[in-house]
Amino acid sequence: MPELPEVNAKKNHFDQVALHQKIEAVDLIDTSYILKEISGPAFAEKLTGRTFTGSYRRGKYFFAEMDNGDHVLFHFGMSGRFRYYDDPADQPKYERFAFDFEEGGRLGFDCPRKLARIHYVEDLDAFIAKKNLGEDALVLKEADFLEMAKGRKGTIKGFLLNQKYLAGMGNLYVDEVCWQQGIHPASVIGLLSEEEQRAMFQNMQAILQKAVALDAVYPDYPEEWLWNHRDKGGTCPKDGTELQRDKVAGRSTYYCPQCQELRS
Numbered sequence: 001m002p003e004l005p006e007v008n009a010k011k012n013h014f015d016q017v018a019l020h021q022k023i024e025a026v027d028l029i030d031t032s033y034i035l036k037e038i039s040g041p042a043f044a045e046k047l048t049g050r051t052f053t054g055s056y057r058r059g060k061y062f063f064a065e066m067d068n069g070d071h072v073l074f075h076f077g078m079s080g081r082f083r084y085y086d087d088p089a090d091q092p093k094y095e096r097f098a099f100d101f102e103e104g105g106r107l108g109f110d111c112p113r114k115l116a117r118i119h120y121v122e123d124l125d126a127f128i129a130k131k132n133l134g135e136d137a138l139v140l141k142e143a144d145f146l147e148m149a150k151g152r153k154g155t156i157k158g159f160l161l162n163q164k165y166l167a168g169m170g171n172l173y174v175d176e177v178c179w180q181q182g183i184h185p186a187s188v189i190g191l192l193s194e195e196e197q198r199a200m201f202q203n204m205q206a207i208l209q210k211a212v213a214l215d216a217v218y219p220d221y222p223e224e225w226l227w228n229h230r231d232k233g234g235t236c237p238k239d240g241t242e243l244q245r246d247k248v249a250g251r252s253t254y255y256c257p258q259c260q261e262l263r264s
């Protein structure tokens with residue numbers, strides 16, 4: 001599942017190829033399941049003749065803004081991605097629809113597993129409120145994080161994954177934050193001292209910023225992170241202990257049994 005840095009990379013790509021381009025036609029191929037609350041023909045009619053003027057990312061949600069002030073929300077799911085191309089031979093195999101731009105070039109939406117969800121959004125604030133979507137994890141203020149974490153009984157992992165508290169964190173980045181801080185992800189968030197909660201917040205934003213700066217290209221992530229070691233038989237980059245795999249908050253979790261203290 002793409003998390004905040006992965007969606008940010010998709011946003012960078014979109015901004016580069018699609019902004020200020022006028023849509024001449026919307027080519028519908030198979031939009032079943034992925035288009036929500038709007039039919040393919042209605043979607044095509046609303047988009048045709050429009051120009052993308054901006055974009056906004058909040059957590060894992062990406063909103064493309066148009067010249068009429070409306071937005072198209074892309075929630076990418078496991079396999080959704082944009083593909084920009086000129087040569088029809090480059091059309092991706094599972095392209096579900098595409099925007100043909102007036103000045104040439106075509107932005108296809110490729111989605112093999114149809115797990116993406118796309119909405120036409122007339123009122124952005126109302127949509128975000130209805131989704132009960134928290135502030136973006138990179139925009140969230142430390143004081144608000146501390147306020148939400150204070151006295152909370154759930155696990156760190158459950159808290160950081162809950163998109164209504166903060167938007168954008170996912171399974172892998174939560175494990176990274178906990179490992180870097182030396183705290184077991186099943187620890188109760190409210191049992192951390194305020195100082196530890198503050199450190200966790202700062203650590204989380206630093207990790208996300210680094211991942212964003214690296215455009216979510218995993219092989220470029222620092223060797224000293226847990227990230228590229230979380231495999232079966234992988235060892236802790238700090239002390240060489242074999243990593244453990246467990247379910248925490250319903251998600252597959254890697255941690256070091258030596259370095260990460262459980263508080264419960």
Ligand SMILES: [Zn+2]
Nearest residue numbers: 236239256259
């Ligand atoms: Zn370790």
